[in-house]
Amino acid sequence: MGERPEFHRPKVDGVAVDRDVRVPMRDGVHLCADVYRPEGAAQERHPVLLAVSPYQKDLAGLPAVPTYPTRETGPIEWYVQQGYVYVLADVRGTGKSDGRWEVLGATEQRDLYDLVEWAAEQPWSTGRVGMIGQSYFAMLQWLAAIQRPPHLACIAPYDASIDEYREAAFHGGIPSSGFITLWSFAVRAMHAMGPRGADGLAKLGDVDRELLEHPTDDDFWRERSAYWRMDRIDVPVFSIGNWGKHARHLRGNILGFELVTSPKRLYVEAGARPSQLNVAKALTDYESTEFHERLLLPWYDHWLRDKDSGIMTGPAVRLHVSGTDEERAFDRWPPPGVECVPYYLTPGPSDVVESLNDGGLSTTPPEGSLPSTSYHYPQAEWHVGTTLVNPSGVPNQVARILTFTSAPLDEDVMVIGPVKLVLYASSDQSDTDFIVRLTDQEPDGTPRPEGAAPPGQVLTRGWLKASHRAVDPERSTDLRPFHTHRDPQPLEPGEVYRFEVEVLPIGHVFRRGHRIRLELANGDSPMTEGIFTHFYGVKAGVDTVHHDAVSPSHLLLPVVRG
Numbered sequence: 001m002g003e004r005p006e007f008h009r010p011k012v013d014g015v016a017v018d019r020d021v022r023v024p025m026r027d028g029v030h031l032c033a034d035v036y037r038p039e040g041a042a043q044e045r046h047p048v049l050l051a052v053s054p055y056q057k058d059l060a061g062l063p064a065v066p067t068y069p070t071r072e073t074g075p076i077e078w079y080v081q082q083g084y085v086y087v088l089a090d091v092r093g094t095g096k097s098d099g100r101w102e103v104l105g106a107t108e109q110r111d112l113y114d115l116v117e118w119a120a121e122q123p124w125s126t127g128r129v130g131m132i133g134q135s136y137f138a139m140l141q142w143l144a145a146i147q148r149p150p151h152l153a154c155i156a157p158y159d160a161s162i163d164e165y166r167e168a169a170f171h172g173g174i175p176s177s178g179f180i181t182l183w184s185f186a187v188r189a190m191h192a193m194g195p196r197g198a199d200g201l202a203k204l205g206d207v208d209r210e211l212l213e214h215p216t217d218d219d220f221w222r223e224r225s226a227y228w229r230m231d232r233i234d235v236p237v238f239s240i241g242n243w244g245k246h247a248r249h250l251r252g253n254i255l256g257f258e259l260v261t262s263p264k265r266l267y268v269e270a271g272a273r274p275s276q277l278n279v280a281k282a283l284t285d286y287e288s289t290e291f292h293e294r295l296l297l298p299w300y301d302h303w304l305r306d307k308d309s310g311i312m313t314g315p316a317v318r319l320h321v322s323g324t325d326e327e328r329a330f331d332r333w334p335p336p337g338v339e340c341v342p343y344y345l346t347p348g349p350s351d352v353v354e355s356l357n358d359g360g361l362s363t364t365p366p367e368g369s370l371p372s373t374s375y376h377y378p379q380a381e382w383h384v385g386t387t388l389v390n391p392s393g394v395p396n397q398v399a400r401i402l403t404f405t406s407a408p409l410d411e412d413v414m415v416i417g418p419v420k421l422v423l424y425a426s427s428d429q430s431d432t433d434f435i436v437r438l439t440d441q442e443p444d445g446t447p448r449p450e451g452a453a454p455p456g457q458v459l460t461r462g463w464l465k466a467s468h469r470a471v472d473p474e475r476s477t478d479l480r481p482f483h484t485h486r487d488p489q490p491l492e493p494g495e496v497y498r499f500e501v502e503v504l505p506i507g508h509v510f511r512r513g514h515r516i517r518l519e520l521a522n523g524d525s526p527m528t529e530g531i532f533t534h535f536y537g538v539k540a541g542v543d544t545v546h547h548d549a550v551s552p553s554h555l556l557l558p559v560v561r562g
Contacts, residue, residue, distance in 0.1 A: 007061035012077040014039050020096060023089065025114050032096035033057065033089035033115075036080050037124050045126045046085045047153075047304035048119045051133040052112065052140050054094035054101060054187060064287035066280040070186070071287070072134035072159075074296075078289050079132075082297060084304075086132075087119050091140075093203040094191065101204045104143065104164060104224035112144035120151035128153045128304045132296070134286045135159045135249065142226035142256060145233040154303035156238040156296055159245055159282055161252035162230065162259075165221040165485060168248065169211055171534065172463030172502070173485050174433050178526065178533035179248065184208050217485035226252075230259035237264045238299045238311075242282045243322065244271020246460050246504040247532035254505055258333060263312065266333055267295060268319040268507060279531070321416065322459070323440065323509030334417035335560055340478055342554040343406065343516065345547040347371050350405040352444060353454055353517065354396075359404040359547075361516055361555065370548040375402060377522055377539060385525025385533065390451040397528045398453045401521035402545065404555075405441060413510040417558030418480040419503035421462060421518070424551030426497065429541040430490040433522040434501055435534065436462040438555075440508065441515040456517060458528065462503030466491055469499050476500075479558055496546055503555075518555055520545070 008019075018035040025031060034057050038046065055070040064071040076086045091108055093101030102108055120127045129151050131141040138160030145155050161167035169176055184207045192201040214220040222228050237260050241253030250268070257266040269285065285291050298309035315329040330336065346360040347370055357373045379400040383389045388399040421436055441456035448455050467488035475482035481500035491497065510516055522543060523536045547553045 006058040008058065009061040009076065012080075015077045015080045016040070023115060023118050025092070025111050029092060029099040030097070031089055031092060031111060031115065033087050034060070035124075036076050036086040036088070038080055038083065038085075044124065046083055046124060047300070048085045048087060048122075048125050048129045049079055049132040049300065050087045050089070050115060050119055050129055051131070051137050052089045052091055052115060053133065053136045054091045054103075055136065056095040056190065057088045057090050058095060059190070060088060064283055066283060069279055069283055070135070072137055072283065074132060074134070074286055074292060075289050078292065084300070085124050087115075089115055093205075099203070103207060103210070104139065106223055108140075109143045109147060112140060113147040113149040116144060116149035116152045126304075127151055130154045130156070130300050130304050132156060133158075134282065138249075139226070139252075142230075142233070142252075145235050145237070146226060146229045148232060148234065152235055154236040154238070154299065156240065156299055157253065157256070158240040158286060159242060159249040159253070160239070160256065161249045162226040162256045163252060164225045165217040166483075167251050169221070170215065170217075170485070171247070172434075172483065173216075173465035173468030173488070174435070174463050175212075175215075175535040175537075176532065177535035178529065178531045180211060181208070182531050184211075216488065227255070227259075230256065231261070233260045234262050236262055236303050238296070239264065239266050240295065241266075241268045242271055242285075243268055243320065243507060245279070245282055247529065251504055254333060257317075264316065265299075265311065266317045266319075270320040270322065270325070319416070319507045321414070321507045321509060322457070323412075323511055328416070328507070334479070334558060337562075338417050338558040338560055341557050341559045343518075343557060345404045345518070345545065345553040345555070347373065347547065348404070350403075350407075350515075352441075352515070353398060353403045353405050355398045355403040356400060357402050359402065361404045361406040361518060366547060366549050366552050368549055372544050372546045372548075373402060374542055374544040376542045378536075382523070384527050385529075385536075386521050386523045387525040387527045392451065394449045394451040395527050396451060396453045397525065398519055401519060404518040404520070406516040408444065408513050408515055409510055411512050413516075413557075414508075414560040415510065415557050416507045416560050418477070418505045419460060419462070419558065420479050420481060420556040421501040421503055422552075422554050422556065423499045423501060424496055424546040424553045425466075425499060425543060426494055426546070427466065427491055427541060427543045428493045429539070429543075430493065431465065431467045431488075432491070432539060432541070432543050433534075433537075434462075434464045434466065434499065435521055435524050436501055436503055437519040437528070438503060438506070439517040439519060440510055441517045443513040454517075459508050460504045460506045462501045463534070464499060464501045466497070466499065469497065471500055479556055496551055
């Protein structure tokens, strides 16, 4: 493919860069790092921020724009100007580091311990090391803290999953093909086009095959997931998530905050609208100095420099609440005083949504026997995934799926916390998928293009493969089922089962006059999910949703009163 030049960051006054520093690991392999430090301060000591990823440090000069979504370092030189040393390293087997890449594997995790301790021993270091970075950089922060390197003083994972099976590769047991395929290809292609060409590609192994060989939550995934060892984290944690990234990292940021017992803070920032822009918003937010000056610099100054920055005063949880676009603070997560309110699925009609069924949502429990709702799949009108596109090119994401929509709300409803869908369903197949979207539908009469669905904001999603329905009661809560994903059990065709679908957390106010809309199908579409689509697989049959007194399917919302 030919060589491409390295994209080093431009020179900034007052910042010296030591490039391609070889860092020895305990087994003799060397990782490669660039060290950004205050210029002319070779004999001065500074606290260290460590950033580690497979995204090649030599590409850190590329612009932090959506074209390059792995540019997730934050403003490197700005931190140096604040008096920090910033170490940017390639993980084993990537970039200029030696060895073979094992994605998030045990060796990569041990290397993090060695990197922290190496940074602490350098003549420019005070011996106090924090970690920095978004996404993969942040996932490694959880895993580094689990290793307990003595000189790691704090972490601040932004956009950081902790359960790579449930949050990345297999949502609800359904292959997350859109994200995994794109991510894997992008990492491999950027290496193949690099100076090492085929040699650089060979170090990466066959990532796609490794993922597909592990369709259940086996030891492969548990080794790579911080979730199972969060009790080992004893350093301060500032977990920062983005409501719009619920299809990738948000669950990890929130659940990670819940599980750690060390000093901690949680902040969840606003997502973008439309939702497809959330990857871009998270990237640009993290690159902005305003974001770091407001949130992260006070954190690092407190734990690495003993400054009284005020970061540890006040409530531990702060989050943006959409609908009213305000910030709320709480002492814990989920917030105190949350009431689990059931919204029951009904046959409808709502008379406002043109879908396969136009079902309803009601807080009144069903009585007696009511007709069930069935649909066959795949639908002939599924033009782009499950989205219908009319002859004028207008997409409609609900026309050929199931919807259940409430009456207009009489008052504002604040919903903050995890969400659960309890679904009574049957199939004429031995397996099927449930893919759920929760939408805030705008007031009746809101203008829309001809043929489009009633406009609204998708707030969150949930997924479950029917054969993966088993839950672990010890790890589940009233609003968050924890599926084992260890031993899939096929369905008996025609039998009604009770499924608990984990729908990811939200912080939102449904305004008076708006409607709550639940959307349900066994597939999705890149027109609604962006890169976070799922492999449809081999599915053809009829599924039935039951919603009567015996089988009361319902959506459980965490409502905050007052």
